[in-house]
Amino acid sequence: EIFYYLKGDLEFKLIAQEMNQFAKTSTFPQGIEIYVYNHRLDTIATILADYAIQDNNQNIVEARSNVVLTNSNQEQLNTEQLFWNSETKKIYTEDFVTLNTKNQIIMGFGFEADQYFSTYTLSNITGTIYL
Template identity: 45%
Template sequence: MVKDVKTENRRSPLWLLILSMAVLTSCENDLEKVKLYGKAKELPVETGTNIKILYSDSARVQVEVNAPVLDRYDQENPYVEMPKGLRAFFYNDRMEVKSRLTADYGIRYERQQRMEARKNVVVVNEKGEQLNTEHLVWDEKQEKLLSDEFVKITTKDEIIFGNGFEANQDFSKYRIFKIKGTISINNPRNASHP
């Protein structure tokens, strides 16, 4: 019987070592999972549906933004995201719509007072002129619309293609940079292609 006790004592450290390794291995896997979960996208602090945001100056509404879904993230650089798209209306002093903007995605950086519209961005002014692009920035402080990507502007007389664009926020005055071509709508023979 003493012999069995000695055998048990010799095996105990071996079992203890195997058990310790199993526990440490399982903890290591759990730590890896925790690291992966920590890298996941931060969750919004607020979420709303069918949101309407009004931007005003001196008690006059200048811009109205509507979004089916709006998520607000509160971090070092807070922002709101409109993952299901947006519609924006730019008003004059008489509350008449001067232009409207639609996009499939939007994000607004609160501190910079800058909103970006992406994917199928369309801006139409009161004259019926239309801008199409995949990325547009609305600089709220400067009251400008900007893009450094491909743009297409359709007027009643022509279609203009270019890379880069700048306009006032109601899209009544604009400049196209790096014009790639123009198509005359009234007379296709007059089209020019630089």
């Protein structure tokens, strides 16, 4: 487990069974779990993936393979590649995504959100299913 703090507040926690640290990157070949917290220490977003690599210089985590992003509204995004920039606090991808909300399933290419996955946009929507 790795805990990240900003100005004394826990910002997120990263859990991985294996971490390989190099000069410029860290790899997580057995997958990762990232939990993002608010100031009350509530988990407000999670990122799960089968593999990840972190660029230590740019503070960017690239999650790959079976990536699942969820938020506190129980919305879930599924994709095969997702980037999280902890410095700009943005989550994004140009890959195909499926977004499940309470009322619909939206499919398309391209997604961007704040790190809390509370505000987001989908770019090229290819289909919507209303539930």
